[in-house]
Amino acid sequence: MILISPKTAENLYWMGRYIQRAETMTRLVISLFDKILDEDFDDAKNFYARLGIALNYDSSQAFLRQSVFEVEHASLISVIHYARENAILTRSHLSNRMFSRINALYLAYQKAKEERMVSLFWLESTLKELDAIWGNLELTLVEAKESPLIQLGKIVERMDLNIRMYDSIEAALLDVEKLNIIAEKIRPNHKHVALSSSNKYKTLEKINSIYGTLAYVSES
Amino acid sequence: MIESHSPHYDAFKSILNTIDTKRVQELLAYMNTEAINFNLFKNNAFIERKFPFDIIPRIVPPEEFAYLEKGIGQRIYALNLFLEDIYGAQKILKDGIIPSEFVFSSKAYLPAFANTPVAKNIRVHISGIDLVKNSVGDGWVVLEDNLRVPSGVSYPLSLRMLTRKVFPEFFEKLPIQSVHDYPKHLEKAMEYVNRGGINVILTPGRYNSAFYEHSYLAKESGAILASGDDLVVEKDKLYLKTYSGKKARVGAVYRRLDDEALDPIEFNPDSLIGVSNITQVYRSGNVAIMNSIGNGIADDKGIYYFVPEMIRYYMKEEPILQNAPTYLAFFEKDRNHILQNMRNLVIKDVAEAGGYGVVFGSKLTKSEREKLKSAIIAEPRRFIAQEVIEFYDIECLDENGTLSPRKADLRMFSIYGEDIFVWPGGLTRFAMDPSSYIVNSSQGGGFKDTWILKESK
Numbered sequence: 001m002i003l004i005s006p007k008t009a010e011n012l013y014w015m016g017r018y019i020q021r022a023e024t025m026t027r028l029v030i031s032l033f034d035k036i037l038d039e040d041f042d043d044a045k046n047f048y049a050r051l052g053i054a055l056n057y058d059s060s061q062a063f064l065r066q067s068v069f070e071v072e073h074a075s076l077i078s079v080i081h082y083a084r085e086n087a088i089l090t091r092s093h094l095s096n097r098m099f100s101r102i103n104a105l106y107l108a109y110q111k112a113k114e115e116r117m118v119s120l121f122w123l124e125s126t127l128k129e130l131d132a133i134w135g136n137l138e139l140t141l142v143e144a145k146e147s148p149l150i151q152l153g154k155i156v157e158r159m160d161l162n163i164r165m166y167d168s169i170e171a172a173l174l175d176v177e178k179l180n181i182i183a184e185k186i187r188p189n190h191k192h193v194a195l196s197s198s199n200k201y202k203t204l205e206k207i208n209s210i211y212g213t214l215a216y217v218s219e220s
Numbered sequence: 221m222i223e224s225h226s227p228h229y230d231a232f233k234s235i236l237n238t239i240d241t242k243r244v245q246e247l248l249a250y251m252n253t254e255a256i257n258f259n260l261f262k263n264n265a266f267i268e269r270k271f272p273f274d275i276i277p278r279i280v281p282p283e284e285f286a287y288l289e290k291g292i293g294q295r296i297y298a299l300n301l302f303l304e305d306i307y308g309a310q311k312i313l314k315d316g317i318i319p320s321e322f323v324f325s326s327k328a329y330l331p332a333f334a335n336t337p338v339a340k341n342i343r344v345h346i347s348g349i350d351l352v353k354n355s356v357g358d359g360w361v362v363l364e365d366n367l368r369v370p371s372g373v374s375y376p377l378s379l380r381m382l383t384r385k386v387f388p389e390f391f392e393k394l395p396i397q398s399v400h401d402y403p404k405h406l407e408k409a410m411e412y413v414n415r416g417g418i419n420v421i422l423t424p425g426r427y428n429s430a431f432y433e434h435s436y437l438a439k440e441s442g443a444i445l446a447s448g449d450d451l452v453v454e455k456d457k458l459y460l461k462t463y464s465g466k467k468a469r470v471g472a473v474y475r476r477l478d479d480e481a482l483d484p485i486e487f488n489p490d491s492l493i494g495v496s497n498i499t500q501v502y503r504s505g506n507v508a509i510m511n512s513i514g515n516g517i518a519d520d521k522g523i524y525y526f527v528p529e530m531i532r533y534y535m536k537e538e539p540i541l542q543n544a545p546t547y548l549a550f551f552e553k554d555r556n557h558i559l560q561n562m563r564n565l566v567i568k569d570v571a572e573a574g575g576y577g578v579v580f581g582s583k584l585t586k587s588e589r590e591k592l593k594s595a596i597i598a599e600p601r602r603f604i605a606q607e608v609i610e611f612y613d614i615e616c617l618d619e620n621g622t623l624s625p626r627k628a629d630l631r632m633f634s635i636y637g638e639d640i641f642v643w644p645g646g647l648t649r650f651a652m653d654p655s656s657y658i659v660n661s662s663q664g665g666g667f668k669d670t671w672i673l674k675e676s677k
Contacts, residue, residue, distance in 0.1 A: 001462060001464065001466050001468055002462060002463070002464060003418060003444050003460065003462060003468055004462060004463055005444075005446055005450035005460060005461055005462060005463065006450075006461055006462070006463045007447070007449065007450060008445075008450070008463075009462075009463035010463075085426075088255065088426060088431075088435075089426055091435040091439070092435045092436075092438040092439040092444075092445040093439075096254075099254075099255075100253045100254055100255075103253055103254070103255045104252075104253045107252055107253070149463075187464070215463040215464070216461070216462075216463055216464070216465045
């Protein structure tokens with residue numbers, strides 16, 4: 001029997017989701033930054049508006065500050081904060097290295113926010129850090145009981161964001177096979193997940209309910 | 221007053237003088253990255269806070285540790301016998317060694333748990349004894365016995381691990397005892413009393429000041445870290461719920477919450493962090509709870525007064541460690557002494573902990589003194605008074621790299637399993653304010669590691 005409580009399992013899953021969200025958002029901010037400079041100054045405003053977020057930058061640097069530090073609940077620092085909160089709650093299940101990398105990333109962001117320091121170079125180094133965090137998961141938690149829960153969060157988030165941000169159900173569908181392999185580790189003999197490309201919102205709903213079909217969800 | 225320099229401390233300093241103290245920053249960075257926090261609640265707000273630390277350790281020579289080890293072992297053994305007796309035959313009361321009324325009037329005495337046997341007759345599984353070294357007479361004095369949920373062991377343990385990485389010189393050149401096996405001893409003690417099933421550390425949750433410690437001890441001892449809603453009672457047995465839907469039987473719980481919060485059915489119905497009916501499982505003998513329920517009566521600040529008598533009564537031995545000279549307002553003669561000598565005493569409210577409710581008579585205004593006198597007369601059981609002990613300062617390295625003396629105590633931890641293990645380390649807490657005697661972590665105090673030496677040099 002795998003000795004992980006429902007609440008801890010959820011925290012591991014959400015940690016995976018938030019780390020993935022941080023990665024996707026970092027890539028997004030980098031690409032929008034490029035577009036602001038090279039193509040359309042308002043591109044990032046338009047993109048964030050589609051997500052229901054209003055940006056009002058007047059320079060590329062202001063865009064970086066807003067997207068990285070200031071947008072409530074959706075800034076990069078808040079996403080990393082949520083990843084860290086879940087890491088704190090599941091710390092006894094994580095390798096020391098994995099925990100300290102996540103924590104160090106958050107502390108670095110906190111310091112940068114205080115100093116109002118952000119740059120493209122900084123974001124690129126964030127990607128390297130996130131790669132290292134995923135690498136830690138692969139290297140130190142191989143076959144560990146926690147690993148599939150984190151990986152499930154990662155893949156669900158990637159599928160979700162591919163649809164939500166890029167309107168690409170097709171890209172999400174590419175991950176279904178991988179999703180089923182991970183799901184099998186969490187709940188052997190589970191009913192395989194099948195997704196169709198017909199309806200964006202139904203697909204999103206199905207993707208986001210997968211966790212609840214595999215694990216008991218805590219009542220609190 | 222700073223303790224006169226020992227050869228060990230001089231050896232430490234000569235090494236310290238050769239190293240670049242900027243490396244302290246490296247240590248600090250490690251501590252930050254590892255999030256070694258002792259959080260605070262101030263004005264109802266949660267403050268995530270690094271536990272301030274100082275790199276200069278308290279150094280304890282081996283012969284001094286041997287003395288402390290023996291004294292603490294004796295004290296824990298007697299306190300455990302006291303608890304067995306108080307929740308059993310109550311011989312110590314019947315023989316008049318401690319006034320029954322004094323015990324029965326304590327909120328920490330839980331008659332509902334009388335005659336509830338505990339696994340292997342051990343009730344004081346994990347203890348933290350607070351001591352200071354008196355500059356008058358140069359001897360160790362016990363200030364408090366913490367037998368409920370003493371916290372702090374993980375901080376010097378973590379600091380030690382990191383100090384070894386940053387300043388290996390000290391560990392190459394000084395014969396410092398290893399402290400790493402504390403979690404192993406904890407695991408062994410949990411196994412020893414386990415009633416069948418897994419070991420669990422029960423935490424109040426992420427917003428508890430010592431959540432870092434709970435998480436650390438779970439990881440290092442192999443126990444599962446759980447909060448109240450992770451556990452469930454079914455048919456007089458305790459289980460950990462798992463995400464697969466299956467339940468794992470729990471045989472031992474190292475709980476890091478007070479009795480009051482442990483079981484909303486038995487104690488505070490408003491507790492959201494306890495486990496309903498866990499006390500029923502405990503009564504049925506199906507789970508070991510560490511520390512046992514009702515231990516508060518043994519570390520009541522008033523009962524402290526009687527510990528030397530307990531040792532004589534149960535063990536027929538003279539106490540090795542001394543108490544601070546204490547007066548019980550409960551006794552008329554002592555009460556009169558307190559009322560007449562308040563300026564020279566420290567008055568403590570027995571219901572408080574963590575440095576709260578501690579008042580230095582010399583620092584009170586006349587009206588405050590009068591108010592306190594009235595409170596003592598109205599509720600004598602609530603107060604004790606102690607002579608002010610001029611305990612030694614310890615040097616701390618301040619931000620400018622200069623040494624500054626601070627009042628410091630020592631919390632020594634022990635684990636009672638098959639034997640009593642006194643950990644060859646300790647949490648040395650120091651006052652952040654150079655003029656303060658209050659060292660408690662919950663009052664913003666800092667900490668140091670405690671190095672027990674293997675041999676004299």
